[in-house]
Amino acid sequence: SIQKTIRESIETVTTTVLGRKFAVDSVTNTSESVLRLSERGLHRQQDHPLNIVKQRIQEYFARLNTTHVYTSHDALHPAVTPADNFDSLLIPKRHPSRAKTDTYYLNSEYVLRTHSSAHQAQLLREHSTTKLLKSSVANNVAKTHKDSFGFLVTADVYRRDEVDVSHYPVFHQMEGVRLFYRKNLLSQINMDAFPPIPKSAKVTDLPSLTNAKSNPIQDAHSAADSELVALHLKRSLEGLVWHLFGTSDKNLQMRWIEGSFPFTSPSYELEVMYNGKWLELLGSGVMQQQILTDNGCSDYIGWAFGLGLERIAMVLFDIPDIRLFWSTDPRFLNQFSSSSDLAKNFKFQPYSKYPACYKDVSFWIPQEAQWHDNDFFQLVRDVAGDLAEDVALIDTFKHPKTGLTSKCFRINYRSMDKNLVNEEVDLIQDNVRKELAHRFKVELRG
Ligand code: FA5
Ligand code: MG
Numbered sequence: 001s002i003q004k005t006i007r008e009s010i011e012t013v014t015t016t017v018l019g020r021k022f023a024v025d026s027v028t029n030t031s032e033s034v035l036r037l038s039e040r041g042l043h044r045q046q047d048h049p050l051n052i053v054k055q056r057i058q059e060y061f062a063r064l065n066t067t068h069v070y071t072s073h074d075a076l077h078p079a080v081t082p083a084d085n086f087d088s089l090l091i092p093k094r095h096p097s098r099a100k101t102d103t104y105y106l107n108s109e110y111v112l113r114t115h116s117s118a119h120q121a122q123l124l125r126e127h128s129t130t131k132l133l134k135s136s137v138a139n140n141v142a143k144t145h146k147d148s149f150g151f152l153v154t155a156d157v158y159r160r161d162e163v164d165v166s167h168y169p170v171f172h173q174m175e176g177v178r179l180f181y182r183k184n185l186l187s188q189i190n191m192d193a194f195p196p197i198p199k200s201a202k203v204t205d206l207p208s209l210t211n212a213k214s215n216p217i218q219d220a221h222s223a224a225d226s227e228l229v230a231l232h233l234k235r236s237l238e239g240l241v242w243h244l245f246g247t248s249d250k251n252l253q254m255r256w257i258e259g260s261f262p263f264t265s266p267s268y269e270l271e272v273m274y275n276g277k278w279l280e281l282l283g284s285g286v287m288q289q290q291i292l293t294d295n296g297c298s299d300y301i302g303w304a305f306g307l308g309l310e311r312i313a314m315v316l317f318d319i320p321d322i323r324l325f326w327s328t329d330p331r332f333l334n335q336f337s338s339s340s341d342l343a344k345n346f347k348f349q350p351y352s353k354y355p356a357c358y359k360d361v362s363f364w365i366p367q368e369a370q371w372h373d374n375d376f377f378q379l380v381r382d383v384a385g386d387l388a389e390d391v392a393l394i395d396t397f398k399h400p401k402t403g404l405t406s407k408c409f410r411i412n413y414r415s416m417d418k419n420l421v422n423e424e425v426d427l428i429q430d431n432v433r434k435e436l437a438h439r440f441k442v443e444l445r446g
Contacts (some may be wrong), residue, residue: 015106017079022106030112031382034158037170038078038112042325043154049272049313049348050172050325052338053244054154057174057307060243061152064192064236073119074154079110080118086317088121088295089263090288101372104158104169112158114217116175116306117263119153121295123177125153129294135218146301148188150178154309160374163391165321169381172309178236179292179302189228191445194235204255205234206268215258215266220289225301229286230266233303236268237284242311245272248345259283263291264304274315282307316437317348321416323386329417354419356389359429362408363442364399371405371440380411380438383431389414406445 013024017038043050054074061070081117085091086098097114104112113119127149153175161167180188197203217226234256245252252272259267264285271278284305292300310322317336319325324332331351355422365371373393380388388411395408413425436442 011334014237017106018077020079022075022079022110023109024133027100027105029100029110029160029378031378033382034104034112034169038156038158039325040326041075041156043172043309044074047333047337048298048325049317049319049336050309052336053309053313053316054172054174054176055338056244057240058152060240061176063149064194068149070150070152072152072154076119076153078112078156078158079106080113081109082111084121085113085118086113088291089117090290091262091436095262101374102160104160110224112330113155115157116155116173117211117304119155119175119261120177120291120304123151123153124179124292124295124297148178150176150302152176160378162374163377163380163388165323165390166314168310168322168326169378171322173306174309175304175306176236177287177302177304178232179287179297179300180232181303182225182299185225185228185301189232192232192236194239195242196239197246198250201242201246201252202254203238204253206256206258208383215260218265218286218289219278221286221301226266226286229301229303230268233284233286233305234268237282237305241270241272241281244316248316257283261285263288271363272315279311281311281313300381300402303446309393317346319348320350321389323389323416326386327416354415354417356412357420357422357425359425360394360408361429361433361436362395362406362445363436364404364406364445366441366443367404369440369442373407375440376407376409376436379435380432383435384411384413384428386416387413387420387426387428 008250014021015024015028015030015035016022017035023207042048043054045051058070058072070398082098086095091097103114106112155173155175156170157173158170161169217223238254241254242252254270254272255278257269257271259269261267261283261415267283267285268283269280270284271277271280282305284303287302287304289301292302294297310325313319313325314322327333335348377391380391390412392410393407397406398404409428413420413428433444437444
């Protein structure tokens with residue numbers, strides 16, 4: 001057995017994600033609990049609400065145009081390179097989203113994608129090579145090359161984040177990309193017809209399409225081209241939001257606000273009014289021409305968007321807690337069915353919530369520690385799993401003499417499918433404390 005231990009320690013330690021192996025190194029910060037979620041494929045599961053929303057969006061884009069089809073992808077592997085996830089999208093080297101505190105690194109060469117945009121470059125390249133292939137075979141460069149095209153990508157995405165009813169380390173996005181052959185942009189845009197949105201709904205656009213300072217038209221684009229593409233983007237997405245929500249809310253309100261992404265300019269976000277508040281549904285914009293040029297599509301101009309499927313499903317079906325999407329409880333899953341007609345005002349009927357129970361933990365952070373609150377959130381996820389509903393920082397205190405910082409977090413425990421007894425929660429809390437002392441060498445208080 002000693003030999004076995006030695007043999008194991010010599011062999012490279014690997015983690016496996018959907019059949020692919022990744023060597024663990026000093027950068028690795030993925031946890032077993034998150035890796036296991038990558039196997040669920042919720043957006044491909046029959047009758048799962050995320051799958052229903054995905055299908056409705058695909059259906060909208062399929063009906064929208066007769067001039068071309070959007071190709072759909074929903075099973076691309078979640079492990080991508082930092083080049084795919086960041087560099088290819090012109091995200092600066094020092095951008096905070098690259099930090100180990102925010103992104104899951106499988107190792108120094110692979111991350112779990114943090115957004116569906118990670119597949120833009122790859123799909124553009126694939127498209128440009130198949131187009132070229134087709135056109136050279138058919139010797140009909142003019143026809144095939146002038147076609148506009150588009151694709152949709154549905155993907156589970158991973159972010160180290162806070163813990164509460166609307167944040168979970170894995171959620172789902174759908175990316176949409178539409179390219180137009182630049183030389184006949186106007187005629188292509190004119191060929192697309194958008195279903196009208198009734199007068200009862202209210203759509204508020206930005207006061208002006210573009211803002212030269214904070215949201216400029218790219219040097220590579222003429223103002224006319226950029227505005228045509230932005231207009232096509234907005235009409236496409238307004239129609240989508242109406243298609244999704246219009247049947248249940250005739251007085252639907254949506255508005256465009258300025259966005260900011262390294263991979264689009266100008267950039268826009270679309271919000272809907274939900275329970276008296278504006279809720280962000282998606283980010284979008286005119287794609288950076290550099291990205292198209294880098295990936296064999298320099299003759300095109302286009303738009304892209306990325307939306308959150310959970311957000312849409314939560315609004316559409318009144319799902320109160322993001323953890324429910326991961327539930328295997330038939331009381332949740334059996335309410336959804338894509339075959340029956342869900343379109344007419346279907347709402348999720350919540351079953352009784354089990355009582356919550358909170359526990360506080362406070363500790364001194366050692367001087368030399370590089371503390372980040374996300375490390376603590378991750379630790380709670382690892383130890384308590386889905387039983388942790390919410391983690392909140394309730395107090396920070398800096399000792400005037402020692403200069404040490406103390407933090408107090410409140411963990412709210414609640415099970416989605418059973419009554420937690422106090423002894424059970426005490427046990428978990430005790431494990432959180434032990435793990436905290438072990439991982440970060442903090443000094444526990446009280
Ligand atoms: C992005 O991820 C960009 N890649 C979107 C994009 C694509 C912009 C293409 C331009 C062109 P952002 O981090 O804002 O942006 O996320 C996009 C959407 O995902 C949000 O509008 C929201 O609907 C959803 N989303 C973001 N974070 C979460 C979260 N923690 N939980 C649930 N949904 C989320
Ligand atoms: Mg955003």
